[in-house]
Amino acid sequence: MTHSLPFSGVESQILSQVPLNRRTTWRIGGVTRWLATPKNCEELAQLWRQSADDIPRFLLGGGSNILVEDSGFNGLAVNLSQHINQIKLLDDDEGLQIMAEAGASTSALAHFARLHSLTGAEFLGGIPGTIGGAVKMNAGANGGDIAKILINAQLLDCNGNSHIWPVEKLGLGYRKSQIPKGWIFVKGTFKLKHGEQKAIKEKMRQFNQHRLKSQPLNYASAGSTFKNPTKGPAAWKLIDDAGFRGMRIGDAQVSEKHSNFLVNLGKATSYDMLALIDKIREKVIQKTGESLNLEVAILGPQGFRGKDL
Ligand SMILES: Cc1cc2nc3c(=O)[nH]c(=O)nc-3n(C[C@H](O)[C@H](O)[C@H](O)COP(=O)(O)OP(=O)(O)OC[C@H]3O[C@@H](n4cnc5c(N)ncnc54)[C@H](O)[C@@H]3O)c2cc1C
Structure with a gap:
């Protein structure tokens, strides 16, 4: 159902009561009151x-x-994937810069770079989602992350005013950024290096092979549920040692293949998933004193729990 109120004068398509479970990789969640897909x-x-x-x-x-x-979410969700998704080579002296809009997929950027024989973005090839999410989360893998290739970003503040910030101002750290609350990342300039197309392709192939081997990609998940602690064993090891591999609450299960991936076996609810998350945190802290922090963000009716935006 399309809906224009209460956003008078806004021409973007706005749908109402849209199920979010079909728009998340975990396939969990209620409806958003509105979903807008602006055209530009x-x-x-x-x-x-x-x-x-x-x-x-x-x-x-x-x-x-x-x-x-x-x-669900009792507000306005905005998605840029449909229309604000351009990727193009910039006209810089060395031909090393790419502009990518927030709604473009991360893998599209990796493949675009490969086609132009640019190296440095191979790590994005297997990370699901969009450039916007990847910048917000400073997504990374295989030794690369967004902070290493982004040089500047165009942002919109809460009032829709545009700002260009150099990457240093975004406060990118391990799976986090300090983009101010209520601001949007619209597009960014990425700087890569010249490389050999065959070698880039091979690197991407190897990264994907490793993912296929180590991650339960045939199940609905959100990737790693918890962040790795800054020192000591990785989150998967702590979860494993606490005896959770394969443990299940309803249809939410700690993957048999990778203990930091919590998977939806089919009909998991957020209630199941949160119960499993709580159980893991409780046991790990009891056993090791380590408090596991979530990498994933939890969205409730009024917004992200304990998070900005
Ligand atoms: C199978 C699997 C494997 C994964 N592997 C990795 C991995 O190797 N490395 C890794 O880092 N992550 C990994 N992830 C997690 C996830 O893919 C990344 O965090 C990804 O970058 C999130 O992007 P998204 O577009 O899906 O963001 P969403 O999940 O839609 O949103 C994440 C956050 O970003 C915000 N956001 C989205 N767009 C914008 C915007 N334009 N402006 C401001 N804020 C915005 C959202 O509001 C939210 O706070 C994996 C996930 C899965 C399912």
Whole structure:
């Protein structure tokens, strides 16, 4: 169902009561009250300016790093994948810079770079989701992360005004950024290096092989559920040692293949997943004193729990 109120004068398509379980990789969650898919950056700015401050709102990328509660989201979700997804080579002296918009997929950027014989973005090839989500989370793998290749970003503040920030200002760290609350990443410039296309392709193939071997990619998940502690054993090891491999609550299960991947066997609810998360945290802290922090963000009716945006 399309819906224009309460965003008067905004032309973007706005659907109402849209199930979010079909738009997240965990396949869990209730409906969002509205979902907007702006046609271009001007419409996005207009929408952001005009959606009242008292309406909860958030940017939905590929939904590969969020757990939406069964009660859904009582506000405006905005998705840029459909229209704000351009990737192009920039006209710099060395031909090393790429502009990518927030809604483009991370793997599209990796393949675009490969086609232009540019190296440095291979790690993005197997990470699901969009450039927007990847910048917000400083996504990374195989020794690479967004912070290493992004040079600047165009952002919209809460009132829809545009700002260009150098990467240093974004505060990118281990699976986090300090993009201010309520701001949107719209597009970024990435700087890569010249490389050999065959070698780039081979690197991407190897990264994907490793993923296939080590991750339960045939099940719905959000990747690693917990962040690795700054020192000591990785999260998967702590979960494993606490005896959780294969443990199940309803249809939420700790993967047999990778203990930091919690998978949805089919009909898991957010209630099941959160119960499993709580159980793991409780046991790990009891056993090791280590408090596991979530990598995934939890979205409830009023927004992200304990998080910005
Ligand atoms: C099988 C699997 C494997 C994975 N492997 C990896 C991995 O190797 N490395 C890794 O880092 N992650 C990994 N992930 C997690 C996830 O893919 C990344 O965090 C990804 O970058 C999230 O992007 P997204 O577009 O899906 O973001 P979403 O999940 O939609 O959103 C994540 C956060 O970003 C915000 N956001 C989205 N777009 C914007 C925007 N334009 N402006 C501001 N904020 C925005 C959202 O509001 C939310 O807070 C994996 C996930 C899966 C399912």
